[in-house]
Each structure stands twice: as structure tokens, then as C-alpha cells.
Amino acid sequence: MAEWVQNLMDSMGYLGILLLMVIENVFPPIPSELIMPSAGFAASRGDMNLALVVLMGTLGSVLGTLPLYYLGRAFGEERLVAWADKYGKWLTLSGKDIRKADDWFDRHGTKAVLFGRMVPGIRSLLSLPAGMSEMPLPKFLIYSAIGSAMWASVLAGAGYMLGENYDKVEHYVAPVSKIVLGVLIVAAAVWFMRRKRSQSAGS
Template sequence: MVDMITEWVSAAGYAGVLALMFLENLFPPLPSELIMPFAGFAAARGELSLTGVVIAGVAGTVLGNALWFELARAFGADRAKRFCERFGRYAGVTREDLDAAESALRRWGPMAVFIGRMMPGIRTLISVPAGLIEMPRHIFYAWTLAGTFLWVGGLALLGYMLEDAYTRIEESIGGAGKIFVGLGALLLVFYGYRAWKRRRR
């Protein structure tokens, strides 16, 4: 499984890493916790360079966050909150979510953007209230770039360093491990479906 995913990331190249990380910040097909370590695996095998992988991952992430930030600035706080009151339950972002994120930003300022870039579930959302309160662009992008570099670079480096260990683990687990991975994926789909049903209700 490690070989299969790593070969796929390697075949996609830097443009593929950039595109996946961009999409991860719009409507996540895969989390960065999977994308970047496998890109690091490919770098460890000499199929990509570690520097190139990090640059592509950072670029894709910043572009995805820039889209949310600029849309939020253009949309405005009042319209965004009215939109969330009406349609937020479908997107999983409520008026209360925006109010809480906005409050954190006003309290902690740019540090909230920096730390938020390394927190699952917050990484993309933090860009919206930053745009709504019209955080100066140079501050938003500087802190987003810094936090993104640490997160993405750390994940890629982890994959680069652990490539051999992951390969040995997969070989020792064998077919049983693949069965457990498949069952885990089915459970994730099941719980995701239940959460979606609850949200619709």
C-alpha cells in the first residue's frame, strides 16, 4: 500500500502535490497528513526532491487559503454571517463557528493564523474570519506562509525520515494489515455518513 500511494504521488510530480494541497484547503479529498508524508516517501526514494516537495506543498496550501481569504474580504462579514445562518448547516460552518473564530482572531491576532495553520479542522477555516475582519494582507500572508512552512515541511520531513520504517512495518503486517486498513476505511465512511445524516436533520 505504501509503495502504491508513493508511486502515485511520484507520478503526479510537484504539480500533483501542489494541486492536492490546494484542493485539501477547499474541499478536502485527502488530508495533508497523508499527502505530504507520502510525498516525503517519494523524495526519500529519489523520485522527487525534498525541497521541491515542500515548495509545492506550501504553494498549494497558501493558494487554497488565499482563495478563502480573498473571497471572505470581498463578501463582507454581514453577508457571510447571514449566509451561514441560512446555509451553514449544509457546509458544516455555522454563524457561531464564524463568531468564535472571529473572536479568537481579534484576541490573538496574527498568532491565531500562525497556530491555526497547524491545527486540523482549523487550518482552512481560520482564513475566512481573517478575511471578514479585513486583516491586512501582508500580515495574513506572512503568518500563513510561516505556519504552513512549519506544518507542511514537518510532514514531508517526517515521511522522508520514516520511509524505510514504514516499508518494514507494512512488510511485517502483510495481508492482515491491509484487511484492517480496509475495515478502518469502511468505518470512516460509515461514521462520515452518520454525521452527514445528523447534519441534514
């Protein structure tokens, strides 16, 4: 995949970075941890400008958030609440839980979007709850852009400094993303177990 990413950037230049980052947000298996360090390496060779690399990476990342954001808007809180009330018992999930989660996102959504854009594994998925909670698009784009710019800067800068060893960035970041996903899975499992215990105690 690294060779394909490099070839696309070599042939399309800055547009290739933008396109790859859009795709990365819609299809997470194409990691930004590979795209941006590769572009940073190209900048270290003098083939690209580092500031433009970060700019195009940020723009592509922000544009890539829009499909899932609009999918969340289209699905909406009310549809999700109705679905949870009808089928959620299998997951110990109710419409009330969905509304609580939506209220939480209304209060903390800006921080979630800002910092979540720098967390591998969940950075793309945050667009869905942002859309479902009807976070205003301008606010969503601003915080997505800030978070994405910081993430793109770190990755491109690492690739710039590491030079030909830019591919090591992905190896450094991969364990972090696995830890984050593991923590989220454990947290979800604990929440479900507590829900079941409280329901059993109440019945």
C-alpha cells in the same frame, strides 16, 4: 486515496504536490497528513528533493487558502452582523457577538493563522474569519506561509524518515485532529449554554 495521491505525484511530480495541497485546503477530506508524508517518502527514494517537496507543499497550501479568504472578504462583517441580528436568535447569536469575535480576531488573528495552520480540522477554515475581519492580505499570506511551511516540513520529514511506512503518519495525526475538533465543539456548546443562562437570568 493513498494510491491516487501517489499516482498523481508520480505522474506530475512537484506540480502534483502543489495541486494536491491547493485542493486539500479547499476540500479538507483530502488530508495533508497523507499528501506530504507520501511526498516525503518519494524524497527518501531519491525521486524528489525534500526541500522542494516542502516548498511546493507550502506554496500549494498558501494558494489554497485564498478562495475561502476572499469568500470571507466578499461576505464581510457587516453582512454577518445583519444576518445575526435577523436570524441569530435561534443560535443565541447577535450582531454584537459578531463584532466582539471580529475584535478578538483583530487582536489575535496573526497567532490564530500562524498556529492554526498546523491544526488539522481547522487549518483550512481559518481563512474565512481572516477574510471577514479584513486582515491585510500580505500579513495573512506571510503568517499562512510560515505556519504552512512548519506543517509541511513536519509531515514531509516524517514521511522521509518512515519510508514505506509513511501512511502511519495519518494514523498518528488523526486522533489529534479529533481531539482538537472535540474540544472546539465542547467549547462552543459551553458558550451557547452560558449565553442562554445569562439571557434567561436577564429576562
